[in-house]
Amino acid sequence: MFYIVVLLSTVVIASGTCPDGFRHLGNGCYLLIRNYFNWPEALMMCQYAGAELAKIEIDTENSLVKDWLRTYGNNIREGGVWISGTDVLEENRWFYARSTRVLTFADWYPGRPIGKPTAHCLAMPRVLNYMWTDEACGNLNNAICRKS
Numbered sequence: 282m283f284y285i286v287v288l289l290s291t292v293v294i295a296s297g298t299c300p301d302g303f304r305h306l307g308n309g310c311y312l313l314i315r316n317y318f319n320w321p322e323a324l325m326m327c328q329y330a331g332a333e334l335a336k337i338e339i340d341t342e343n344s345l346v347k348d349w350l351r352t353y354g355n356n357i358r359e360g361g362v363w364i365s366g367t368d369v370l371e372e373n374r375w376f377y378a379r380s381t382r383v384l385t386f387a388d389w390y391p392g393r394p395i396g397k398p399t400a401h402c403l404a405m406p407r408v409l410n411y412m413w414t415d416e417a418c419g420n421l422n423n424a425i426c427r428k429s
Contacts, residue, residue, distance in 0.1 A: 298310075299311075299428070300331070300428070302330075303332075303428060304349060306342070306345040306346060306349060307341060307342045307345050308342070308429070309335075309342070309427045309428065309429055310332075310427070310428040310429075311335060311346065311349070311425060311426065311427055311428075312327070312330055312332055312425070312426040312427075312428070313349075313350075313353065313357070313362070313423065313424075313425055313426075314326055314327075314330070314423060314424040314425075314426065315357060315423050316423065316424075317360070317421035317422065317423070318363065318421065318422065318423070318424050319418060319419045319420065319421060320363050320367075320402035320404075320416075320418040320419075320420075320422075321418065322424075323363040323422070323424035324378055324379070326424050326426070327424060327426035327427075330426050330428075331428060332426035332427055332428040333365065333378070333379070333426060333427060333428075334363060334364060334365040334378050334424065334425070334426060334427075335362075335364045335365055335425045335426060335427040336364070336365040336366075336377050336378075336427060337364055337365075337386065337388075338385055338386050339386055340386065340388075343386065343388050346405075346411075346425065347388075347405070347410075347411040350362065350405065350407075350411050350425075351410075351411065357407060357423055359407070360404075360406060360407065360420070360421060360422040360423065361404050361405050361406035361407045361408070361409070361411065361422050361423070362404065362405050362411075362422055362423045362424060362425040363402065363403070363404055363422045363423070363424050363425070364403050364404065364405055364413075364425060365377045365378040365403065366378065366384055366402070366403030366413075367401050367402050367403065367418070368394070368401050368415065369401040369402075369418070372396060372398070373394060373396055375387070375394075375403065387413060388412050388413045389412065389413050389414070390409045390412035390413060390414050393412075393413065393414045393415060394413075394414065394415035395414070395415055396415070397415070397417075399417045400415040400416055400417055401415065401417070401418055402415065402416055402417070402418040402420075403415065403416075404416045404420070404422055405425075406422075
């Protein structure tokens with residue numbers, strides 16, 4: 282119950298054809314939740330919002346999301362955002378969350394993924410200009426959710 286109250290109080294409001302609080306980008310509706318969550322909590326928060334942790338599958342979608350995050354960069358807490366992707370099952374083999382689908386697109390920051398045995402979750406850190414990196418799933422980031 283506490284998380285639902287937090288969710289509703291920290292949504293970046295946007296207009297369009299998407300539900301309240303979601304922003305229309307490309308073929309989806311995106312929700313930015315500006316609170317610190319570890320990766321499993323971010324999955325859960327997106328589910329509570331009727332969405333899923335954002336699966337970014339093509340370059341144009343990635344560019345739209347990055348542009349949006351840069352626009353709202355001053356509103357995002359330090360860190361970055363969690364997106365859908367994990368290599369927890371097999372090191373350096375990235376799957377979308379809650380899926381057996383291998384990532385078909387990636388926007389890795391140069392030299393990433395790091396490949397550390399503790400860095401299994403996909404993030405877009407502000408400090409890396411929202412390019413992708415692998416982070417420890419217990420790190421705290423904001424969440425970006427997607428609803429088709």
